[in-house]
Amino acid sequence: xxxxxxxxxxxxxxxxxxxxxxxxxxxxxxxxxxxxxxxxxxxxxxxxxxxxxxxxxxxxxxxxxxxxxxxxxxxxxxxxxxxxxxxxxxxxxxxxxxxxxxxxxxxxxxxxxxxxxxxxxxxxxxxxxxxxxxxxxxxxxxxxxxxxxxxxxxxxxxxxxxxxxxxxxxxxxxxxxxxxxxx
Numbered sequence: 001x002x003x004x005x006x007x008x009x010x011x012x013x014x015x016x017x018x019x020x021x022x023x024x025x026x027x028x029x030x031x032x033x034x035x036x037x038x039x040x041x042x043x044x045x046x047x048x049x050x051x052x053x054x055x056x057x058x059x060x061x062x063x064x065x066x067x068x069x070x071x072x073x074x075x076x077x078x079x080x081x082x083x084x085x086x087x088x089x090x091x092x093x094x095x096x097x098x099x100x101x102x103x104x105x106x107x108x109x110x111x112x113x114x115x116x117x118x119x120x121x122x123x124x125x126x127x128x129x130x131x132x133x134x135x136x137x138x139x140x141x142x143x144x145x146x147x148x149x150x151x152x153x154x155x156x157x158x159x160x161x162x163x164x165x166x167x168x169x170x171x172x173x174x175x176x177x178x179x180x181x182x183x
Contacts, residue, residue, distance in 0.1 A: 006156060007154050007155065007156035008049055008087060008088055008091075008154070008155045008156070009049065009050040009051070009052065009053060009152065009153075009154055010046045010047070010048065010049060010050060010087065010152070010153045010154075010155060011046075011047045011048045011050055011054060011062075011114075011150065011151075011152065011153075012044040012045060012046050012047060012150070012151055012152075012153045012174065013044060013045040013047055013066070013077075013098075013100075013121075013148050013149070013150060014044045014045075014148060014149045014150070014151055014174065014177055015043065015044070015045070015077070015123060015143070015145050015147075015148050016145055016147035016148060016149075018145065018147070019143050019144075019145040019147075019148075020043045022141035022143060023043040023095070023096075023123060023125055023141065023143070024043070025141070026096075026125055026138065026140060026141050027039055027043070027125045027126065029136075029138045030125060030126050030134075030136060030138075033136060033137060033138075035126055035134050035136060036127075037094070037126040037127035037128055037134075038125070038126040039126070040126060040127040040169070040170050041093050041124035041125070041126065041127050041155075041170070041172075042124060042153075042172055042174065043095075043123060043124060043125065044123070044124055044151075044153065044174065045098055045100075045121050045122060045123050045124070046085065046087050046093055046118045046121075046122075046124065046153075047102070047117070047118055047121065047150075048107060048114045048115070048116065048117050048118060049087060049088065049114070049115040049116045049118070050113050050114060050115060050152070051111075051112070051113050051114075051115055052111075052113055053152040053175065054109075054113060054152055056176070056178070058109065058113075059150050059151065059152070059176075059178040060178050062106065062150055062178075063149070063150045063178040063179065063180050063181065064180075064181055065106055066100070066102075066106070066150065066180055067180040067181050067182075067183055068183070069100065069101070069102065069103075069106075070100065070146075070180070071183050073099065073100075073101070075146060075183075076144050076145065076146050077098055077099065077100060077143070077144070077145055077146070077148060078098070078099045078142075078143065078144050079096035079097060079098050079099075079123060079140065079141070079142055079143035079144070080096065080097040080098070080099065080140075081096070081097060081139065081140060082094060082095060082096055082097070082122070082125075082133075082136070082139070082140035083095075083096075083097045083120050083122050083133065084122070084128050084130075084132070084133045084134075085118050085119050085120045085121065085122045086118065086119040086130050087118055087155075088130075089130065090129065090130050091127060091129075091130060092127070092128050092129065092130045092131075092132075093118075093122055093124040093126075093127060093128075094122065094124070094125060094126045094127065094128045094133065094134055095122040095123045095124045095125035095126065095140065096122060096123050096125070096140035096141060096142075096143060097120060097121065097122050097140075098121045098122065098123060098143075100121055102117075102121075123143065125140070127170070146180075147179070147180070148179070148180055149177035149178055149179045149180065150177075150178045150180070151174050151175045151176060151177050151178065152174075152175040152176075153172055153173065153174045153175065154172060154173045155170060155171075155172045156170065156171060156172070157169065157170050158170060158171055
């Protein structure tokens with residue numbers, strides 16, 4: 001993987017910690033299988049790459065809109081088979097797909113804050129190169145959850161001791177959580 005970026009600002013969906021236990025176990029199995037990139041991304045769903053962090057008000061309004069979208073489609077976020085989702089030109093996130101269809105209006109901001117929508121929505125369990133989907137023996141866990149939050153996240157590669165970037169050493173920081181309101 002070619003880490004030719006300093007950092008990526010993302011809008012992410014953070015599942016409640018109860019849903020993350022299954023993801024942790026699956027990430028562990030991916031790592032045991034020797035999948036490079038396992039444990040290199042947090043158990044969140046990247047939704048969009050951003051030019052800037054969203055404000056508290058923007059996150060709060062999108063959390064309400066997302067709750068309304070989910071309520072119209074059964075009230076729960078449910079995962080499907082594993083997929084890879086492109087978050088930058090050379091980085092993709094691999095994990096269980098989720099059943100959320102976001103309208104274009106969800107991404108409308110006065111200053112075009114969204115650089116790009118993530119190609120498909122997945123809950124991150126590993127990183128992979130864009131254009132490839134890892135071949136794993138164990139299927140993704142089936143997740144079903146209502147409780148989740150939206151947040152800003154910064155994701156960046158870590159340089160090694162010689163200053164070059166290591167292909168799968170990253171750090172991230174997830175901002176304040178804005179929980180989807182109850183309906």
